[in-house]
Amino acid sequence: MRKTKLLMGLGILAIVGVVLVAADHIDAPGTTSNSADIADFYAFEPSADSPNTVLIVDLQTNVLPDLAYGTFDEDVLTEINIDTNNDLIEDMVIQALPRGDTMYFFGPAAPTATGITGEVLVDSPLGSVAISDTEAITTTTDDGVSLFAGPRQDAFYFDFTQFNKVLEGPATAPLGFNIGDDAVDTFDGANTMSLVIEIPNEMLGATTGVNPLGVEGVYKMWVTTNRKQ
Amino acid sequence: MNLHTLKYTFLSFCALSLVVACSDDDNGTDIVQASCSDGIMNGTETAVDCGGASCQPCENGGDPDPMEPVALDFTGTYSQVDFMGRPGINTVLNGDDESKDAHNVSIPSEGVANFQAGFEARLVGLHDAYGAVYENNILGLDAATLTTVLAADVLEVSPNLPTTYFNPGEDNDGDDNPLTLDGDEIAFTGRALGDDVIDVSLILLFGGENGIRFSGQDTNADGEADLPRLTSDGVAITATPTDTFPYLGAPE
Numbered sequence: 411m412r413k414t415k416l417l418m419g420l421g422i423l424a425i426v427g428v429v430l431v432a433a434d435h436i437d438a439p440g441t442t443s444n445s446a447d448i449a450d451f452y453a454f455e456p457s458a459d460s461p462n463t464v465l466i467v468d469l470q471t472n473v474l475p476d477l478a479y480g481t482f483d484e485d486v487l488t489e490i491n492i493d494t495n496n497d498l499i500e501d502m503v504i505q506a507l508p509r510g511d512t513m514y515f516f517g518p519a520a521p522t523a524t525g526i527t528g529e530v531l532v533d534s535p536l537g538s539v540a541i542s543d544t545e546a547i548t549t550t551t552d553d554g555v556s557l558f559a560g561p562r563q564d565a566f567y568f569d570f571t572q573f574n575k576v577l578e579g580p581a582t583a584p585l586g587f588n589i590g591d592d593a594v595d596t597f598d599g600a601n602t603m604s605l606v607i608e609i610p611n612e613m614l615g616a617t618t619g620v621n622p623l624g625v626e627g628v629y630k631m632w633v634t635t636n637r638k639q
Numbered sequence: 640m641n642l643h644t645l646k647y648t649f650l651s652f653c654a655l656s657l658v659v660a661c662s663d664d665d666n667g668t669d670i671v672q673a674s675c676s677d678g679i680m681n682g683t684e685t686a687v688d689c690g691g692a693s694c695q696p697c698e699n700g701g702d703p704d705p706m707e708p709v710a711l712d713f714t715g716t717y718s719q720v721d722f723m724g725r726p727g728i729n730t731v732l733n734g735d736d737e738s739k740d741a742h743n744v745s746i747p748s749e750g751v752a753n754f755q756a757g758f759e760a761r762l763v764g765l766h767d768a769y770g771a772v773y774e775n776n777i778l779g780l781d782a783a784t785l786t787t788v789l790a791a792d793v794l795e796v797s798p799n800l801p802t803t804y805f806n807p808g809e810d811n812d813g814d815d816n817p818l819t820l821d822g823d824e825i826a827f828t829g830r831a832l833g834d835d836v837i838d839v840s841l842i843l844l845f846g847g848e849n850g851i852r853f854s855g856q857d858t859n860a861d862g863e864a865d866l867p868r869l870t871s872d873g874v875a876i877t878a879t880p881t882d883t884f885p886y887l888g889a890p891e
Contacts, residue, residue, distance in 0.1 A: 433836065434726065434730070437729040438743050439740055446721055453830055454796075455801060463829075466832075466886070487717040514711070529716060530714075544890055556885075562885065563887055563891060565878040565880055565888075567878065569873060576869065579769065580867065586853065586855070586869045589868065592873075606887065611799070614798065622778070622826075625797060628796060629798070630793040631794045632747055633723055634721065638716070
């Protein structure tokens, strides 16, 4: 039923052109059907008072048919950018790049250059892990860094179909979003190609960043995908 | 096998093979080069100590053991094609295809200059569509300030606090509205897998000062909602994250 509703919604959207989704899944025409499309980014403390932070980057999605999904692209470097002094410029990066059946991770270390181009930090290897199929293959390095790369459930949830009706205004959606059974998670049943890194906080170092509520000691992070030129 | 192991395994292999392959060329010049065994990529090498004009090729095709490790090529320049900090920013707040594509090749330090005005116009426009005017939100932010915060599209991550995209805390001030800030709320310390980032975003954009401005209220008590529901999309998580690494559920 959920797929049916989605496809009905897509039928409407097809009339107006490219289908774009969230959180960052298929977010712009230039990344649609693209193996470098970022789907999502998570960063969290895995348990209360844990000395580690978990970083998850979801690439690609199969939420819609005919999208690039299922294989990490050897020409696409994924980079987690970390600002530690509140200037919105990356002070260190963690990188991931597949070769064959293995995902190689680098950093955290200063990038060769800030901004929209960069190189692989071959002198700062973090570790590597075999790319999983359905069963999760994980590894933990001598530094206590756990690594994973492979297909996983898409944890994002959003009634994207109704959102697009809301964007059309009250003529289409006079009551805005739905409630109860009429509200449908578009991402139910979808998968992404996920990179998961659990890293000791001490490897990330100190930060002087401040969040919008004035909380001090926060990293400012963002993820990019970068295609080999 | 980690990269160090790989590198040194290959180094051993290369050093051995150089004796045979590199030091016996027919013009009498010894072309064994220090760069082929110095553990760094230099000269015309295409990876550490292999490839290029002087060293062994990096691929091992035809060698006795096809499983012998090969040096991997991580060279080259990589240019940004997609970018994300907070969830939904590009999708929701950039209103046209050109802006969405531009956002993906932008950087946070230029986000305010490049996107804040467009975000604010989009926020105002979404309110206009429902015949409303933006009101300061639960964080007390006006439209310009909120869109300035969001235009620098980064995820704030606190390594030493509980992670939440936004947790309103308890209703300690007893005003029957837990969303009204009363000092125990936590927000912007990261993003956990279960965080309802869409509802938080909708509350910040459409919720007004109490976070519930457009929540399907029945203002004329006729039993029918006459304000739209814009502060929640009505769905909860359907995926099944776990408490252990790698935390994401197995693919479906």
